[in-house]
Structure formats: C-alpha cells, structure tokens
Amino acid sequence: MNKFVLENLHVKYSDGVEALKGVSLEIPAKSITVLFGPAGGGKSTLLRTLNRLNDLSDVTEVSGRVAMFNSDSSATDLLNPRLDVIALRRRVAMVFARPIVLPMTIRENLTYGLTLAGERSTIRLHEAVERSLQQAALWDEVKDRLDEPAISLSGGQQQRLCLARSLALDPEVILLDEPTSGLDPISTTKVEASLQEIKMNYTVILVPHSIQQAARTADQAAFILQGQLIEQADGKELFLNPRDKRTQDYIEGRFG
C-alpha cells in the first residue's frame, strides 16, 4: 500500500535552480524508504515538499502531483495551496540533520507540539512523553531528568529527543533528513535501531548520511541524481543489482 505517490514533480527556487526535474515516485506505507544520492541532488527539497516546509523557503515554482493517502484510502493533494499545512505537519513530522532542541525543558520539548494541537490533559501528555521516549530509545537515559533544559543532553541524546518529539505527535509519516550526520557510531546505531521499531507503525522516509546507512536501513531505496530519480527498487535489490550504470557507479564510490 502506498503512502505517497509523486508524479512529475518539479520544484524551482527563486535563483532559477531547478531542484527537482520531474520526479515520479511511490513511497509505501509502514516501511523505510531511503532517498540517497550526491549532495545537492534535491533530496531535502523532496522531503520538504512532503510536509510543505518549502512554503517558507524561496521556492517559486512547484508543479506536478503529490498525493498522500489517508487511512480510509482517500487521497490528499499536498500541492493544494489551500491545504491546512499546520494539520499536515502534525501528520508528517520531520527530524533535521542537526539536532534542534527548542529552548525549553526535555518534557516541554516533547509536549510542545501536542499542546499546540490543543491537548490539555496532563495524563495524556505524560503518556505521550513516556511512549515517545521509549520509541526513540531514550526513556531510560532521561526519565529522571525530564524537567532539565533539553540543551543539557548530549548530541546523540538531543537527536533522539528530536525523533521522540516528532513521535510524540503520533504522526503517520516521519521524514528524516540525514538525522545521524553529526552523531557518533553508537548513537547512530541507536537511532537506526529505533527506526526499525518505528517502521512497524509509521511510514519512514530517510535521507541517509552515507551509502552504508542507506544499505543497512532501506526497505525501499530511491537513487536521486541532479533532481532526477534514476531508479527505485526494493532495498536489497537496488544495492546488490543496480540496473542503472550511474547507480552502480555511485554505490561503488566512483563519484559522489
């Protein structure tokens, strides 16, 4: 079952750079889809199209079709200018390359999104805090210090807090833009392990920070080069038997 279907998506920035040149892509629900390729290829732009964060960058032209399928298998047109983007971003959460903890306590970081969404019940808020921290494999490390400033956590913990913060909203989709690029190997392993847990219930779309990570985590993989989708396949299949010469060269490290 697909969560997103993209057809011929074009995105152009105000400086004339065409970041995406007609990408068509299907992203299945409840699995990890990895978008990989050299830097500047449009992977982040693609992610930011899915939660409409591009609205705030200087994107001048978007065309094509991006559909998100809801639980009742109806489709939402994500490029609709009248779409309620606030509601969309609660359903499509995002974790960024650098851990960005908000200037608040650990607990407030986790409950912030929910209280914005109108949740007032302290019991439900506390449940969400514990659940999301468990999912992000951070609960044991911070359960006794929830009211300390979030900035006091280590870099790896901060990034897992950011993941937990997204999960606290109980979204349908999690977008991760190189979430482990600034982390040490142990923290990276922890984040990747929680992703494997999370994909049971969520659609995960990951821009990995290395080809190795892409190969380790991908259920589905898509190779994106200079704004174009070169090929998309089952993860194992794509990394073992790439069909396209360019994919093969990139995986083998001949450019990139």
Added chain:
Amino acid sequence: MEVFITSAIKVAGYSAILFVLAIFVFLLTEGLPAIREVSLSVLLSQRWYPIEGYYGILPLLFGTLLVTIGAALIAVPVGVGTAIYIAEVSPRWAREILKPLVEIMAGVPSVVLGFIGIIVLASTLRQVLSLPTGLTAFAGSLLLGAISIPTIVSVAEDALDAVPRSYRDAALALGATRWQTIWKVTLPAARSGVITAVMLGIGRAIGETMTVMMVTGNAPVMPTGLSSLFEPARTMTATIAAEMGEVATDSTHYHVLFLIGIILFLISLSVNLTASAVLLRQRKRTERILS
C-alpha cells in the same frame, strides 16, 4: 614597525579607560562638596529653587523617572514589535527598505525631534487632550520613545536574525503557526540580544537632554501620580543643561548640578550593570549546561 603599531593601539586602549576614569574623578571632585554645603534634608526636599537656596533634587529625579518610564512603556512594545515584524514577518523587499530606514531614523539629531515636538506634538496634544499646555512629561515620553525605538529595533532585529533558521523549521515542522514559533521559540532564543536592545534603548532615553528640555515644560514639580504625565516636568539632564551655563563656578549651585550628574551616572551605570548581569547569568547557565 610592529612594536610601533602595538604600542599605538595600547596607548589608544589605555587612554580610553583613562578618560572615563578622569571624567568620573572630575564629577566626584566637583559634585561631592555639595553634600557638605547643603544638608541632606534640603537635598531630599521637594523644592528646586536654587536662587533662594532650595536644592531639592527629588522633583528632578522623579521627573526623569516619569519621563523615562513613559518612554519605555511606549518604546519597548513598539520597538520589539517592529523588530519582530522586520526579522520574521515582512517579505524580503520590505525588509531591505525598512532596516536602513530605521538606522537612518537613529541618526536624526535630537534637537530636530525636539523642534518637531514643540511645533507639532505639543500643540496637538494641547488641543486633543484640552490641556493648559502641551509641554508635558507625556510629550517628552513620546519623543524619547521615538528616539529609543530605532536603537531597540536595530539591536533586537540583529538578535532575532541571528537565531538559526533551523529553529524555526523545527517548530514549524511540529505544527506551530508562525506566531507560535516567534513567541515560543525565536524570541526566547534571542532573549539576551532583545534584553540588551531594551536596555540600550532605555539608556538612550535616560541620557537624552535636548529633546526633553524643549518639550517637557521644565517645571520642577514633584510628580504625584499618573496624572502628572500630563503636567510639565523637568528632568535631571535638562536641569544641568539649562542651568550650568549661568552658574558661578564653585558656588553651591554649581556643586549641586554636578551632584545631579553623579546621580545620573549612577543610574545609567546600574542600568548597564543590570543588563550585563542578566546576560552573564544566562551565559553562565548555558555554559554550565554545555559543560
């Protein structure tokens, strides 16, 4: 050559400190005799009439406080609000016009503003509020507010602008609206810079002389409450500026004027110290957290 440049810079640096110290010493030697010459009960009385030996500085002190607090109440919300608009809300082209415009406004000589105050503001206030005179503490507050707004806007906007884009992205990605992002994330993250901006603005208002002398009416009356805003008042700076020219050197009056200078110095010093204490405490907290 190297030695020459180094020592030149050193001399420049040390002399800056030396000059400030010299000013302070001068203030003290000229001002402190006033305490010997005038009894404390006279100094703390409510009547300022130097020709007959009344040296009560309370009306001047409270005049300054009244005008400055009024100015702060106007300038802080407007200034911070404008900074938020320029940094966070306005489209890029508007921002490129507004920012330099604000900085030009900061350069308007205060005497020009005072002139506008007398001609336009005071008479408008008199008619609109049907006051006996438009030259009131309120007119002073309005103009001082206008003087400190550019300072506040400029410094606060820089602070807001320095908050990484990623903070905003993070809040927006959690489903925050633009306003919620500004209020709960951007503003707290830029807090120290915004506080500095406010303090600099208030400091500018306290020290301002020309404008207040022109528009506040200069009557050394003890403020009695909020209604005093709409009566003439006189500030410490205006008193010094108005009377220093016609006072006999080393007379009691002369010494008392310098004493007022010392008090002004102490007030602006404490404003600055408070500001840096707030900043330092925050920096220490962050350092403790990060270490």
